[in-house]
Amino acid sequence: MDVLLTGLAAIADPMVLLMTVTGLVIGIVIGAIPGLNVPLAVAIALPITFSLTPVAGLAMLVGIYKGGTYGGSLSAILINVPGTPAAVATAADGSALTRQGKAGKALKMSLYASVIGELISDLALILFCVPIASLALKFGPTEMFALGIFALTLVGVLSEGNMVKGxxxxxxxxxxxxFGVDPLSGQFRLTFGVRELSGGWAFIALVIGIFAVSEALAMAQQSLTTAKWGGVSLWSRENRIERAEWRQCAPAIGRSSLIGVLIGTIPGLGSAVAAFLSYGLGRTLSRDPDAFGNGALDGLASAESGNNAVTGTTFVPLLTLGVPGDVITAIMLGAFMVHGLIPGPALFQQNGDFIVAFFALMLLATALHFVIGLAGMSAFIQVTRVSKGVLFPIILLLAITGVYVTTNNVFDVYVMLGFGVLGYFMKVFGFPIAPLLIGFILSPLIEIGFRQAMIVSRGSYDIFFTRPIAAGFLGLALIVSLAVAWREWRRPAAPIEREI
Amino acid sequence: MRRTISADTYVALVLLLACAAVLNNLLSADLSGPYASPATLPVAATVVLIVLSFFLLAGSLRRAAPPSEPGLSRAAKLRVVALFVATALFIAAMAQLGYVLASIVFMIAAGLIFGNRNPVSLLGAAVVAPVALFFFFEKVMLVFLPASRLFG
Incomplete structure (x- = not known):
């Protein structure tokens, strides 16, 4: 009881409140700006937290993490440029809703789904921390490979109606x-003698190029105009979420939150995988799959709740095993260590009051996220009032600056421009962009998982069918593939591209 | 009736050429590993891509291309090319002119390409955005942006 009271007293400190709010605001802004990323913001804020109490310091970092994970959806919805890779799945339906004059509805559902996902994730962290950690330990390379293959079936799901191109x-x-150095053996492959390619293609350059730059190029081809997209009133009738829409989105939010909770516990996967898995599964189970990508509110809710439901359970491996699940929690591990807190089983025994305070802090940050998100929405929606002639040069400048400061390499900025051209031509020739991103994200998971599993099994493929979790995922992958193939078979042939 | 070649045909041919280059690079490299080499996945992906490219090619040849729609106007194509060139020049100029000066010139050029003819918003955005970003990154985030080589 003393531990509980001491822990709760720690978050009653006004400094904790202030730091959480500051972190959330910084996180939302950083997340919304294409090219800037949450790990960078967390790393920069880390030294500031050293002079604070452990709980106040972590409050700021948790705020940046939660705010940043959500913030990526704002630019995805309003300007079709995802601020973070995890917001890519949000962009399709979010931007379609904006074009239909329903930006307010999209922003609201994005916030509500994000906060519900976070809340479920926080509760999972608090109530099932230890059992979830033991589940995460069951995920070896074989299971990672099988999960990667299952997630790869999303490429098929998101390509329906345009299967070959997808x-x-x-x-x-x-x-x-x-491309670049093989992560397991250190051998170079596909570098074509170019030294800068030894590190492979920078992911940030790929995402920003293929979304922000290609969008700007596509906008440039439209007629010369300084027309605005049409200002949107947040509280107008068409931007209200109706009861029927809530009924449609609630199952998607619940299902995607559980996916996010599971993905969060497994080190190395991250919120982008959770968002794509949630979105793909949402489309597979939807009564109207063709609406996905054309402004489906449940599609947006799936992606956002799955994406944000990672933020709580990412701390499961960190707190229980001392293993950071991603780059952000790896940086946060530094904050724990500086304050003399060593994550692992001993943390629960020796610093019970801190654990109580941390759990309460997660809930506090989620509640404040809702309040700040609601207040900030009115400001962010003003973007729809800015003319394209002003907005797109700023987006391009942000994109170039963001890639440069992230990689500190001009070559990667040129790479971003190259991917922008690729994205532009993909749009022109009718190739969907999301499958390319999914393939890029899942490739290391599949390759490393496969090769490590082969080493463990000494070259036997039996390992993929004798381990229950791996076999289960591969079975699911087969079922989804057959379902997609069946639906595609029954679909009328799509017209081919026009002549050039 | 004149038989036209669809865009998909060209895309499939470009993909097949790219696959040939990738396969040549992978198979000529000395890549080895226990049970599965670093070339296993890329070679498998390339083979799948070749098969898919043939599907695309066969589909585009089997069906006649639809009648030509009114395509992009010459001015629209020029704007896309101009924006690409302006962006490439900006990236090259950052190190020579410095971030702020190069950004101001780029913002004006990009604004004009996007059709902004209002001098107040054109110049306002061109000055405010680069200066704000410069101070944000250099003073708040403590990340250095390219300085001018020409002006020291």
Whole structure:
């Protein structure tokens, strides 16, 4: 009881409140700006937290993490440029809703789904921390490979109606991720003698190029105009979320939150995988799959709740095993260590009051996220009032600056421009972009998982069918593939591209 | 009737050429590893891509291309090319002119390409955005942006 009271008293400190709010505001702004990323913001804020109490310091970092994970959706919805890779799945339906004059509805659902996802994730962290950690330990390379293959079936799901082109985009994504140093053996591959390619294609350059730059190029081809997209009133009738829409989105939010909770516990996966898995599964189970990508509110809710449901359970491996699940928690590990807190089983025994305070802090940050998100929405929606002639040069400048400060390499900025041209031509020739991103994200997971599993099994493929979790995922992948193939078979043939 | 070649045909041919280059690079490299080499996945992906490219090619040849729609106007194509060139020049100029000066010139050029003819918003955005970003990164985030080589 003393531990509980001491822990709760720690977050009653006004400094904790202030730091959480500051972190959330910084996180939302950083997340919304294409090219800037949450790990960078967390790393810069880390030294500031050293002079604070452990809980106040972590409050700021948790705020940046939660705010940044959500912030990526704002630019995805309003200007079709995802601020973070995890917001890519949000961009399709979010930007379609904006074009339909329903930016307010999209922003609201994005916030609500994000906060619900976070809340479920926080509760999972608090109530099932230890059992979830033991589940995460069961994920070895074989299971990672099988999960990667299951997630790869999303390429097929998101390509329905345009299967060959979607599969081509997904395979190109898989291939692009294989440039540079092999992560297991250190051998160079596909560098074509170019020294700068030894590190592979920078992911940030790929995402920003293929979304922000290609969008700017596509906008430039439209007629000369300084027309605005049409200002949107946040509280107008068409931007209200109706009860029927809530009924449609609630199952998607619940399902995607559980996916996010599971993905969060497994080190190395991250919110982008959770968002794509949630979105793909949402489309597979939807009564109207063709609405996905054309402004489906449940599609947006799936992606956002899955994406944000990672933020709580990412701390499971960190707190229980001392293993950071991603770059952000790896940086946060530094904050724990500086304050003399060593994550692992001993943390629960020796610093019970801190654990209580940390759990309460997660809930506090989620509640404040809702308040700040609601207040900030009115400001962010003003973007729809800015003319394209002003907005797109700023987006391009932000994109170039963001890639430069992230990689500190001019070559990667040129790479971003190259991917922008690729994205532009993909749009022109009717190739979907999301499968390319999915292939790129999943490629290391699949390759490393496969090769490590082969080493463990001494070259036997039996390992993929004798381990229950791996076999389960591969079975699911087969079922989804057959379902997609069946639906595609029954679909009328799509028209081919016009002559050039 | 004149038989036209669809865009998909060209895309498939470009993909096949790219696959040939990738396969040549992978197969000529000395890549080895236990049970599965670093070339296993890229080679597999390339083979899949070749098969898919043939599907695309076959589909585009089997079906006649639809009648030509009114395509992009010459001015629209020029704007896209101009924006690409302006962006490439800006990236090259950052190190020579410095971030702020190069950004101001780029912002004006990009604004004009996007059709902004209002001098107040054109110049306002061109000055405010680069200066704000410069101070944000250099003073708040403590990340250095390219300085001018020409002006020291």
């Amino acid at each position: 599969l081509i985009a997904g395979t190109v994504g898989l291939l692009l991720a294989n």
